[in-house]
Amino acid sequence: MKKNQYELEWLDDVVSIQLNPDVKGSKDLSSEETNKIKQRIETEEREVLSRLKNRLFRVPDEAASRSLVKKYHDDLVLMITKNYSHLHHPAVMHSGLKELHEFIGARLHYILFLFEKELSSFLNTENLVPITELLIQKTQILERADDMRKNLATGEYGMAPVDIVMEVIEDYISKIDNRVPITLRESSYIRELMHDVLSIDGNLTSITGCDAINELLIIWNLNSKNCIRYFTTGTQMLMDSKETEEEKLAFLKLESKKLDIIPERQNFVLDPDFPSVKEYCYKWLNNEIAYRENRLEGFVPLAREEARKEMKENAFKAVVSMSVDQLSLILRALFDLRIILAKSMSAAFKAITPYLSTPLTENINWDNARTKSYVAEESDKQIVIAKLEELIRLIRSY
Template structure:
């Protein structure tokens, strides 16, 4: 069955009517410019409606992928042409500038429509064309600025809000030739849409969801957010007086966390583990740690530990051993050494509590053993690689003796 080309009018407009090499654009009147703008807006709505009908009329996934991919690629080409055309002196006239700006908005809206509704049929790991990336970042920044000044940044925890906006601004303000994929752009668009919905619900006093829950739902596997979330839970649990109460509260927070759904197919950093996996593993290790504390008597060691802590406080920074690895990398090595029984103590906590007060790093003189222990369960691939590199250097050195 023959199907009409939905972009025919826009295609002709961009490639012929507004092409200075084929048409004298100065002959376009103000009335005609206004008519073009109105027709462009009308076509934008028409294409979205007809495109849905066309896609849903297809039965085979391969056919859908071809149709979606072809229209998506064509729209990007048109957007590139229009942006390039905007720098032409022929379009310095006010009404023609309005035509160009309307077209840019039109193509951006159509691209967002396809990427949001039919993302599963797109090759999201392809690199985004530079012109499309510029337009996308500009639109995203406008929405981020608006959100930052809205209720979202005042109702929710200011620390997690700062983490969120630092990450978003870092993306839209980034420059250079780094590869940015459609997946990365689409993720930010979807995240901002969720934040806008949260803002509307908060204004209507209908929202029970917190910003934390939105970020977990959106698989926001940012390391800073992970550290913030685990620290918040740890601080709440440590407020309890005894181990039984700590375990009870930790189980409660774990249950609350598990009840938050994760949106399918979205992730902030596709090269890292999913947020749900990372935090679930952290919860399980923390529960295992508290469980061990319940089964081992710590009374005989209290005085000795207090003495150790006191000694650690009295000792000057100069008496500490400087470790060139970061706290995260050191934590991974200690955890592995404990689990392999290379370092033998009554618990992993005791390994960290005994060793860490006598260590420092180039960035920090006084290290928290509890913080380092927690980081042992939340490992980034880069920290794993650097820890392995350090151990391989040690192996090589030992072999040379």
């Protein structure tokens, strides 16, 4: 067996190259060619899982096995997305290839079904979800969007909580529309969030005496930047309305106590790689309390001022919806093509990465990112290629 054997190589070649309308155009295949592809896919359907299992037996440890299974699972999902896009390509919709793409889509889904059934112990919520399932979820969201807005608008703070929640949901729909890879964790979060919002009725009660919808934002761990800004800005405005420093300090301490008793749903968070709403607000309140206590004593420690400055600066980083490994590939390619002009690749990475973050990494180490661009995994390359293909189609539509 070859050391770097790729068990999905033939399937990937058929979907990504042989039947890619952007590569081959709308030229029909002969009946013989079509039947040959169908027969080979049926063979792959029977054998690919067996080949992968045999390969797993040779993997030295569990972590490596999980990594390998995740790679193949996510590659299958990306193939389903590619084939779906090809199926709805104008060149295919009006050709004899439509039926073949439908056949391929059905077989890929069945392979994925077998994969998830037989190797479920190796999978987790960070695996990707097929575009076909995401489109069903999108339809369900759009059908109930007005009901969600109506339920969220029951609080005393008007449309602000509505906009925060619906922005998260709309961003999720945008990711589906733009074929951004979405994990099972993300999909499940939105599904449960939608269920909770639709369950809101007139009997919603507050835990702390504050607006119940605001408390739900904390319970849901809806840690988007706008949600964090909503709480910190709102608290700042209420604090500033107090006349004396003593009143401001007492207000902040009361808010901290209220926050402390609001529960967080376990294992439920919009972005697990950032602090929860409760954690962020708690730190913000404690910083403000310490700052004002020190003001009352007549001085402000330099370290406290620096911490407050850093919190503000971090809020203005651009978030790229890719992993650091995937982002590093794009930055390297931009440098190699001389789109980004710098004295060296190191200089390019060092200049750009401080202004970027990813959903998984707030502060990107420029040197690590540069190094990773030379040792990219195949799955990361495929994700970047899929995104760039969508980018090309989008630019052509302008």
